[in-house]
Amino acid sequence: DRFVPRPLPYFQRMWTALRAEDAGRMRLYLAHHDGEVLAAATMLTVGEHVWYSYGASTGRRREVQPNNALQWRMMCDAHEGGAAVYDLRGITDTLEDDNHLLGLLRFKVGTGGEAVEYLGEWDYPLNRLLHKALDLYLSRR
Template sequence: MEYFLQTEAWADFQRSLGRRVHQRSGRGWSFLAIEEKNPAGKVLYAPYGPVAESVAAFDDALAALVEVARSCHAVFVRIEPVTAGLDPATAADALKSRGLQPAPVNQQPELSWIVDVDRDFKEVLADMKPVNRNLYRNIHKKGVTFRSTQDPEDIRILLNFLHMTARRNGFKPQSDEYLTQVAESMMPAKAATLFVAELHGGPIAAALAYDSADTRTYAHAALDDTHRKLSAGIPLLVTLMADAREKGLKHVDLWGVAPADEPDHKWAGFSAFKKSFGGREIAYPGTWDLPVNKPRYAAYQAARKLREALRTVLRTTLKRIQRPTP
């Protein structure tokens, strides 16, 4: 699988945000890495990278990343080697043996849900829950139609629905400015597509997807509360999958899901939604740091652990204060 976070279109989008992007390639490896800032200082981050065909190629990519990091005075390299030629069962040990250590938090999901669409679409539909198939086949009877667009102006449809969802569920979506820039940079390049469900010509749901050479990633979606009972988000996603197959893509990545053994996980609800479309789980090694300026990185880690310890003490103290007197 090729991930959109390592594509030229994503590099162009990052540059449009004013960020400095480094791209390198060699025999059997490549990477896209972005200069970022955090409390340690400058970080060189390769989202879902580097890409490598073998362990030897991964080592070459890692050496090149360190070289770039030193040239731009980055404190450390942050990587997510999802396609790096590493055995998933031993990836953690392999990374640790190379001097890497787990990042404080994973930047991207550790688990994702993949639907393979490089087959007869009847087989894709057969793997879904019956209600999903039936909605896809019959929702047109209720006056609902679907369209796709790569007009950046249409991103306003999704932004409006995201605002509704945020108010209803009390979460903060990515900023309008960010998603507008995504649309302006990636839609004209055919690397992002907005799918819209309409009822009698008016939008009622929207989903934004990113494309790489072989994979479509379901990234942002929301719907109009007024028409929630129509469940238009389900046939909208099936339409997105069917379109991916028609364009010759092999996979649809439904993005992060919760671990199956954590029913109370904050992602459990929409994980069940994603899994209702059939497919398979894929596990990644997670986010890892390779210190380049070791004293600065050690100071950063010590300061972070001290902050976490102070927060723990503060939470414990507040609980004791708030505990009712017997």
């Protein structure tokens, strides 16, 4: 689907770090059908806010809608855990038919949610000199 995945070690480090902080912070969901894993997703929980963090599915057996099954299970678990917000994260900024992410937007809108714009990410430099050096390096790439 033209998504660029992160390498496996990224997810292994993420899993280890977040679960060390709180065993319930990150959960992995797998959608099985006829003994085959068709989709996977991760869910992050901080207080009453739950995020669908990462997910992927195979192109096989899409008609059984494994992503819908995962989302439903994750939403039910979030609700059962007392979540006030279930966040599907980013959506495309356009509704153009040729946008390869339009299907993802349709999927997310189909859950009945609403689009919310946040301020974005902020950097808090712990070491100002290193932060400035990183900014300089990134500006020259």
